[in-house]
Amino acid sequence: MASKKTLVLGASLKSNRYSNLAINKLVSFNHDVVAIGLREGVVSGVKIETDVIDFEYIDTVTLYLNPTRQEQYYKYIVNLNPRRVIFNPGTENPEFYKILRQANIDMEVACTLVLLSTNQY
Numbered sequence: 348m349a350s351k352k353t354l355v356l357g358a359s360l361k362s363n364r365y366s367n368l369a370i371n372k373l374v375s376f377n378h379d380v381v382a383i384g385l386r387e388g389v390v391s392g393v394k395i396e397t398d399v400i401d402f403e404y405i406d407t408v409t410l411y412l413n414p415t416r417q418e419q420y421y422k423y424i425v426n427l428n429p430r431r432v433i434f435n436p437g438t439e440n441p442e443f444y445k446i447l448r449q450a451n452i453d454m455e456v457a458c459t460l461v462l463l464s465t466n467q468y
Contacts, residue, residue: 348357351378351468352404354427356420357411357438358384358395363437366411369459381405399423407457409433414440425450433457 350429359366362391366382367371367390373380380403384395399420405427410417424432425446431453436442439456447454462468 351406351430353378353380353409354401354402354429355380355382355384355393355409356424357416358382358390358393359383359411360386360388360390360395364379364411365458365460369409369435370465372460372463376468378468402427403427405429407431409434409435410438412438413433414438415419416441417443420447421446425452428452431455433459433462435459 355366355370357366361367369414370380370382370390370393374393374448380393382393383399387397388395393448408424408429421443429452434456435458436455446456462464
């Protein structure tokens with residue numbers, strides 16, 4: 348199975364954060380992972396970028412930003428044209444759902460960690 352390249356948006360260096368756990372788990376499941384967060388660093392061999400980068404072939408964007416913090420990334424995410432965006436608990440954002448639907452991008456309100464654990468990723 349081809350790796351689904353995933354962008355973790357809102358990545359954290361703190362090991363107790365869900366975004367950090369998600370990076371670790373995605374890597375352990377052999378997914379190609381890129382990450383953007385507030386602080387540069389490395390988690391499980393994945394470099395966390397602090398600037399938006401035009402990554403290619405993003406299959407999934409998994410969000411770990413509250414709705415207010417997501418706004419600055421709307422256009423960026425739509426331009427990446429991922430197959431889907433996952434809204435993890437606490438990131439639910441009806442305004443963004445509408446934008447994604449208009450761009451024909453699937454969205455899921457789910458938990459990346461649970462999807463991985465249950466083989467639904």
